[in-house]
Amino acid sequence: MGSGSSSPQPPTRPQAQVLPSQQGQPVQQRRGNFEEVQLQYGQPQAVPAHGYGQPRTQGAYGHPNYNTYGSQGYGNPQQYGKSNGYTHHSEYGAGTSTGYGGQQQRQRDDFDDDLDDWIDQKNSQVPSHQTNTQQSSAVSEDDLILETFHHNDGTQYTVLRQSGHRAYLDWQTQDWVQFPNEWLGQGHFGEQDTLFTEQVQLQTTSDAEEPGTSGTMSSGYGTEETASSTPDDDRDGYFDHPLKGRTVITYMFEEKRNVYCYMDDETGYWINMPLMWELHNEYIRKQVHEIQESIPTWTDEIDILASLRQCNYNTEQTVANYLCLGDPNLGAKRWGGGREGQQQLQEKDRQIHTLQEQLKQKEQEIQSLLQQRVALKAEVQEKVEKVSELNEKVLDLEVENNDMHVKLSASHMQMERMKTMTPSSFSRRRHGDESGFDSQRESSAESMTVVKAPRTPTPEPQPPPGPTVDEETLKALNHTALELDKSYRSLKGVVKDGFLDLQDLTKRAISALGQISEMDSSSGAEVEELRVLYRKEALQRKLLYNQLQELRGNIRVFCRCRRDDRVGGYMQFPNDEDIVVPTGGSKKSFSFDKVFSPASTQEQVFEDTLPIVQSCVDGYNVCILAYGQTGSGKTFTMMGPTDNPGVNIRTIKELLRICNDKETVDYTLKISMVEVYNETLSDLLKEGSIGNATLDIRTMGKKQVITGLTAIEVKTEGDITDTMETGFKNRTTAFTKMNAESSRSHLLLMLTVEGHDKISSTTSFGTLMLVDLAGSERISKTEATGQRLVEAAAINKSLTALGQVFQSLRTNALHVPYRNSKLTHLLQPALGGDAKACLFVMVSPDEKNVSETISTLTFGSNARQVSLGKAERNITKGGKKK
Template sequence: QGGSSASTLAEPDDICLAFESFLHNDGTLYTCITQSGTKLYFDETKVQLNKRSATKGPKFSVSTSPGTAESMQNSLVEDDRASGLWLPGKGVVMTYIFEARTNICKFFDPDSGAWLVLPLQWEVNIDFVKCRLQQIKEALPGLTDDKEITAALRQCNYDPDEVISIYLAIFGDSIKKNRWMDLITIQRERTIENLQQTLKCKDRKLENLQEENNRLSQMVQYLNKKLSELEIDQNEALEKIRALQNKRPKTTAAVPANATSAHSINSQKLLNLNKATHELNISNQELKAAANIKFSEMGQLMTQLLNSVFKLKDAELGSTREVEELRTLYRKEALERKLLYDKLQEIRGNIRVFCRCRGDSNTTSSLTFPSDEEILVIHNGSKKKLYFDKVYAPDSTQEEVFEGTLPIITSCVDGFSVCILAYGQTGSGKTYTMMGPKDNPGVNIRSIRELLHLCQKRETIKYTLKISMLEIYNETVQDLLSKSNNHHLEIRTWGKTISIPGLTEIEVTTEDEIRNVMNLGEKNRTIASTKMNIESSRSHLMLILRVDGVDSISGVVSHGSLTVCDLAGSERISKTEATGQRLVEAAAINKSLTSLGQVFMALKNSALHIPYRNSKLTHLLQPCLSGDAKACVFVNISPDGNNIGETMNTLQFGSSIRQVALGKVTQHVTTIKKKK
């Protein structure tokens, strides 16, 4: 499949042997020896393992007897590579650090004529890596970060099965369930929409039934009124009939001739009245029948209406239960996502340290950059290499520098305290990194822009953003947004909560509003000219953005904060030649930076007491440098050889911070690279 670096050895008796490396599809590296056209393949992995087991490896033999674990543990007691580790669900397991051969993806740099390590953002586009990324994503749909998966592939020798096993061991089945839970949530949302549409239809039908009921009620009232009138007419007719019957003669005696016509008239009236009475009786029966039919129809309609109402109530109760279940599921999913992302940040490191070198074409640099994570310092003929989470060369852009801070911005929206610091000597480019010019802004504006984008993206959560700016000048806290002259503030502590009574906070919603507030604060900041820098920051600038969120679905409330801190530059009095007020300022700056170093050293050593109150700077930064907070530190250096002493101090400070761990780290991963 591939060969590398063949070499030919000539013996005195003209026997030629050709050695080359051969990488098989299964990842096994063979050594191929060619002699007189015959090729022999040796599995160096097994040879190396056998050699190691005979020399450096753990001394124990494989056995299936019950005492194997005990004998194995006894054999590893004196080996410093052996240790023990507690794993959830597995208990205490034995660990051993094995040496292994790893594949490294490099590219040939024509300028330097050397093979350099390929960055992650380039490596993800290689076909060899793409197919493995796709395999891992299909197995674990919850993973979306290609760079993170590629980094895991590097550590696992590009074995996708091993990467899948590691993620499953860390996160369990929850990482596979995320996609199905999303599908279930979408399905339930559709069900709720259908039930709501059905409820609207039922409401319209209920309104129609109510209108029909009102119309029938009016008709019944009209019929009852008509029936009453007819009954009254009937009674009057009956009374007239009785009165006429009473007036009729009771004997059949001869009637005078003049009475015949009157009797005929009375008989005719009686016939007419009888006919009218008969017709009234018929109308009365018809009205009664029609009224009974209408009442029966009304009863049926009322029964249907009641049944519809009961069904609507049952559907409403079912919808309420369904919505409550969805809210509970949503709340659980949101919490799991937040915990998983926080766990991932803890594995990466809650404190990440980046190194940025200022560009200066007028000086001769004593710094070289072998890779994205290494910096080499050459001084007085000696070389010293230091490692950081990311190293930015002088030609790095503001966009590239900001990429390293993107993950912790999401943690701020989730409700964590996040801090971004810039540390370095005077004139090393800290303010340019943090603030930047208007047409090419630095980390602060880009972080705020990303934070606003995340808040707008989460439509179910309503966020409230409040901004404040202050500076620490000569160990006094000053409000840069206050309109009054007396704006010195005091720090108050309640338990683990730090507050500044009287600090001006302005509610903002857009990037333009935030820029206006920052411009106002920048005008009030204390700066002065020194021999090292024309506009030297004589104070520590802190921009604090509080992010309060309320989830409209689950009702969960979150409180996060983003603190962007542009530290004043560390400086030597002999170089800046500060006197008078400048000397007092330099002493206060160096004292607070020394206190910051003491805090990091105490955190590194897991000391019982962390000296946060040694200075106002560390006191204000306590919420961002304790607990489950996230911090990103930029160490800025100058390439000028005249500043090599300050540069080394800054680099050693950043290298020491890189070993600090905040929060509960559940797993430590040690990588041993074999140098060839």
């Protein structure tokens, strides 16, 4: 793996370079960032080198151990390996050291015997990390030194050196194991971290795995990081090599700069992918399309990809760059980290607000149109029903009409027949043969037939002239028939008119519906246009906000001195960015983004962390850490008492408030609580497994996942306090079980914020980590045994690793050693890259803690320089504000 400029590297694990002279010889530790230490603590005395067991000379800082750097052959440095601009001094049997000539073998034998005894003694003091066998140390406390050994295979060991003996801590068993001599030629020691000596905690980048060697090579080459090359990993893939005519594997490596490479299976080298080829990769295509979606006018894919490469495959940054270059309103010149930037941000907020209002109005219009449409539809439906009802009525009337016609005809015929009847037969019928008459009346049709077709061939005798029917009856019948006919016609007219009316109404309703549909679709287009505009504005706002934050620094460092009315204030706070610590006749001044004096309130402290909370809602990984010695006020600042809560509670409340205020976005907030104790992660919210729910960190694709971690959804402040109470209860129970103290562990409160924007249909994921670190002080001399020693080693390892991470970020090192401890591994997503961090360095106002205070402030100063990149040119110089 390499950067754009680095030469391809073979996919083999780098082997240790063992010099003949190193074989089997004890190697003294290397000097790491010595120049920096000199700046802080003055010039260490370079004294004649000597070997193991030689008395040490008092160091410049007044402590015997401090001089262990200079005392061991410092005068004869021999550089090996690759450094990041630092001079590494190591001594491999150089002439000026005591040398391992004639007496060498005897000395080593003695050393080995002593070491065995010493390790037995140490381990007997560490029966288990669950017991607290506090035995007094039999060894001289002045010699107790913690070192980090970097094996060439990429593994890092915590090594304890005492009177020339070395043992490393097996984190699995938490036993001290004799340090194998043969390892001495297979790696190197990092700068030592003494438990008792005055020394800065930060280590140099050179202590970390070196770029391009063990650390870098381990990524994707078969060490534990190879796990990321699983099918879940969206960075690996395949590519049809156009020249070879076959598929080759590809992998996108992430360092400080991402470089797309493919594996050349003939040479075993990773080769940089040409632009044109890279475009065929699915992952890249997706990114290019994402950018094109944001900026449809940017059509040149090669141009986009080139810009994407420049922006380290960060799509948002690519879009931001384009907008900044392409839009004079966003010209880089106009950008400042101060009020101007804030004003632009406010302007964006206003535009977004206007767009939101317009969208709201449009949506209301659509809503009312929809309601109208529904009402019209109901009306049309009603009319249609009426029409069909009328239709039915018309049909009924027609049937009735037919019946009536038949009846009328029958009546007419009957009348005709009656007219033609003889008086006798009429009289007979009238008086005796009623049934015959009735049957004729009932079956008019039959009668008609009978009338038309004479029943008998014999002609009937003609009736005598003169009236044969009752005149009145005939008139009445005629009248009824006429009335019926009249009412039928008028009814038919009414039905016809109603029918026409309805037809007209239906026509009008249908045309109104058409108009509504037209309006609907044109409003839909308008709304879509507004949505696109909103998306663009929201994206620009996010980018501007991000840039503003970047200009202010992605890692902001605040210092807080705790309040303690029992001690007099020996420190000075000349303004809200500087703190002055008198020490041994001189004064040391440190600058931070903000300094909170003992008089500061929880509200004031929280106010400055507010922007970072907003970032989390916008989908960034953010982190707030509290660093400092035990009792310096870390927990007070992070948690705080119930009636005066600290950053944690206030932050989560603020998160809830922001989430609830944003009507256009649906948020889901989840909390997890993790404890890091002796390099073991525990889930504090897992039910029924207090203290036993250990966790693992896995890399899945580009994401880091803590497998099996409990995440509880919170919706109200009550949910938050309940969840946190559960976590703290579990923590206390677990520590009581282990007979340990909570201040010896790191507590991480992790929040995930998932937001679904209903307008733009985008989803954002942000994480917020609130970290109360374990006390950074060195343990007291009498406690350097058993469990306390393991705890101290674990804290030392993790805080040193944290310092290394800051240091690597500060120097833009290719490799950031996140995996040097569980803590930094866990914090990886929240440190570096796009993430934003806020570090509180906490100090005690008590003068007797001055050495810890200086150490803490130095840690904070070094960490602060990580953030200074762009801002440094404008407002700071050498880490100090002008």
